Amino acid sequence: MIGNIAALAIVPVAGVAGIIFGLLFKGLDRVLGARMQARVGPPLLQPFIDVKKLLMKENIVPQNAVAWLFNAAPVAALCASIALLLYIPLFGSGALLEGSGDMVLVVYLLLLPSLAMVAGGFASGSHYATVGAQREMVAMLSYEFPLAIAVVSAAWLLASKAIAVQAFSLAALSAFPLWSLVGTLGFVGLAVLLAVLLFVMPGELGKAPFDVAEAETEIAGGVLAEYSGVNLALFYLADAVKSFAMAAIIVAIFLPWNATAMLSISDMWAGAAAGALFFLAKVFAVMFAGNTFMRIALARLRITQVVRVYWGYASAAALAGLLLIAAELVLVV
């Protein structure tokens, strides 16, 4: 009980940390993206400036919008994104809240910001936003399947190999690096699953080539078309936090090594610092591969193509990864 209350006190801290690092990584993404496009790009702290500007702007609610839902959606999106952070092991230490089955909860929490955007889009009463919300829903239905396969496969592998632990727990997943539990076949399978997760990441975050819901040249910002001021800032923050959380989840499942243990640092503070830095480096690597690189290298797909890519190629790849792991488990046992 006392532990829970202490954890509750840490919630705002986690929220602020998530926002700061989320925005920082957004800035890094923009600078690196610009360099890859032969541009100079904005300053590293531009996302902070953007949020500050948006917070100072007028908050406009369209006349034909459902005002309460329109205003509630951004808050819900940001809350869900911050709630995500509580369940993910961050900075080389454990998660603030943990327990059996939190992996399932995390997958659902990942959905919530997107659902909030859909609700806000429909509530804003604009055709562009309606089209965007429809697209966001279809995209959600598409990328959930490969995401679920990847997560379930990882948990199943852990459950089969280390029977004593709670398989669907992120803490357990990050305590046992999966790569050391498998042979060659399983290793390839895990690599495929990691690639699938990296591929799902831009879809989950609504970034190019899967930014169909916002598509500014087609539907003028889509779900966000009518949002402005504080509401838009909240969505912006939710996006930054969710990007950070999504990368941290991939790190927790597939790249859970801890610098403190690896370097066997005895000093507590030095160990924590090394762990935190190593964690940030891993998150950066995941963000770069799954977000920045894909965004720069590919053009936006049509919504029908998004569905085909996720239901077809990504799902097939995820199932192949699952089968490889299954084959290994059967062969070894």
Place this chain on the structure above:
Amino acid sequence: MKGQWCFMAEKETMRHGKQRLDTGAGRGDEETMQHAKGGTSFTISIGPVHPALKEPIQLDFEIEGEKVKNADLRLSQAHRGIEWIGTNRNPIQILYLAERICGICNVCHTLSFCRAVESIANIEVPPRAQYIRTVTAELERIHSHMLWAGVAAHELGFDSVMHYTWRAREKVLDTIEILTGNRVTKGMPTIGGVRRDFPEKHHKRILETVGFYKSIFGKLQDMLLHDPVIEARTRGIGVLKKEEALALCAVGPTARASGVKRDVRQDEPYAAYCDLGVRAITPKEVLGEVHGDVFDRIAVRLAEVAQSADIIEHCVRNIPEGKIVFEEKPIKVLAQLRGAQGEGIGRLEAPRGEVFHYVKMTGQEAPYAWKVKAPTYSNLLSILPMMREAQIADIPIIAASIDP
């Protein structure tokens, strides 16, 4: 008379174009309306202000889910009254107005106007001026097509290609600045010649620019034509059949991409093109077959960049010596024009297609009439058949594919 017929034909085909679109959707207007009440379809307006459009036009789409069921076009959103202003100015002053009709293809409009006036006053343009006009016009074509490639990539949500093509475009802009003093608005053609000479020291710079575009041509092809995502987004999208292109009087790369071998430089050569034997480029020459889709329009424009590079190189190497304008003093030119009477037309191939200027002079200082037809006006109606079976995601790239 011919012009009138063309206009009637356009009206006719516009109506037909809409009907075809309706039949494509499988039902008539009334049913669509009923459907709209049922709530499954709704109308989206793209424009007059929309991120996908660079100029104010309004496209009304009836949408069902993601599919376009019907499309309509509304024009005349921005009337600037340039022609009326022109009828209160003398021809030398009109040059500056004509230059501002279109920012990107400014040489084409001034040149077209000059040719119309020159034909009325029987002014002979020196050969060197003809070559300089050609080089400027072709530099402009490279600039325009590179700009368009970037815009098209941006409409596809592919900003990386936009930044790469626009960086490559800087080279030609810098060269234009060296040659004419300005990056975009060149102010080169004047009545009876051009306003600036290309001295010997600038020839090297022009050839260097041409060499640059030839050297990156392979890269551009890789970026735009061999990219799987671009191909997936543009193949079979926005198809304009050859018959439709002819019926709707499409011009320029839009018509050529549908397999119509129409190019003013080939059909009615002007300036130095008489010595060059320019051939219209259709997708058949570039890709081997004609689909008439957005991908073909990219391919045709890209091939025209290479063609322009060849033309510029040939012109610079073979530029004749001599005067650059038939009469250097504008006041003397104006005196000669004041006596001129009659009608004249100037046609030429702008980057977007045929530019047409009609001028009537009645011995006054200002022309009695001045009519401009820019290529986009001829091409706009082609958007409607292109939108058949399109999705919302295809609307921006289809609208951009005529290079409005």
